[in-house]
Amino acid sequence: MEQxxxxxxxxxRQRILRFRKWEDRQRSLLANIAVRRRLQILLQEPINPSSIERDQKGRPFxxxxxxxQGDFNLSHSGEWIISGITTNGKIGVDVEQIQSIDLSVSELCFTQEEKAYLYSLPTKDQLSFFYEIWTLKEAFVKTIGQGLLFPINSVGFDMNKWTQNKITISSTTLSFHHFLFQLYRLEPNYIVAVCTNLRHVSDLEIQILDRSDIL
Incomplete structure (x- = not known):
């Protein structure tokens, strides 16, 4: 790893070393390696490891x-590493391990509509729904290139459409309408969200890897 x-x-390098846990450092490094390998195939030329940088808000480029003209994004949690790549447009990805949390945190990151829907669900379904919305919002914030200070409770999903298995940003946030979203399940306790400003999700390439795929 040091080499x-x-x-x-x-x-x-300094960004990776700021992770306190060795496992998080390794996952971040492996995500970098995975996306660089794939970009080399797409571009058909070698990519120096130092060619992947971050902007002031932490977005890789x-x-x-x-x-x-494309874009890529990375996320990792537990044993899973996610990379999303597109040859045009923007993309954001997020993976989270479902763990028990205090759902009152939704007061900070959910809209009123989302909170009402959350607490209308049976208790056994609330945690899963929380993580679905959370990962979708994380992927969205990554797509638009904003950092941790972006008020994610200012953008919400239409819960009426949600009940129809459609992931659509609420009409109260008109400036953010042209985005597509997709959710994936990895094992029972991992959720992956993808967001893009492309018109067709088929234009994306999503890699879902574990450490053994890279080492």
Whole structure:
């Protein structure tokens, strides 16, 4: 791991080393390696490890590739590493392990409509719904290139459409309408969310990997 870290840009290396847990450092490094390998295949040219950088809000980008019009995004949790790549447009991905939490945190990140729907559900379904909305919002914030300070309770999902198995941003946030969303389940206790401003989800490439796929 130490040798691979030395190959990264200084900013990316320092970002990884800020993780307190060794496991989180490893997952972040492996996510970097996985997306770089895939980008090399798409671009058909070698990509130096230091070519993956982060902007001021922490969003990864490919440096010094002027002809690259695409986008990529990374997320990791537990044993899972997710990379999303598109050759045009923007993409955000998020994976979360479902763990027991105090659902009152929804006061900080859910709209009134979302909170009402959350507490209308049977108790056994509330935690899963919380993580579905949370991962969708995380993926959305990554897509628009905003950081941790973005008020995620300012953008909500239409719960009427949700009951029809449609993931649509509420009409109260008109400026954010042109986004597509998708949810995946990994095992019973992991949720993956994907967001893009493309018109067709089929234009995306999603890699779902565990550590053994990369090492």
């Amino acid at each position: 691979k870290l030395k190959l990264l840009s200084n900013n990316e 490919l440096k010094n590739f002027r002809n690259w």
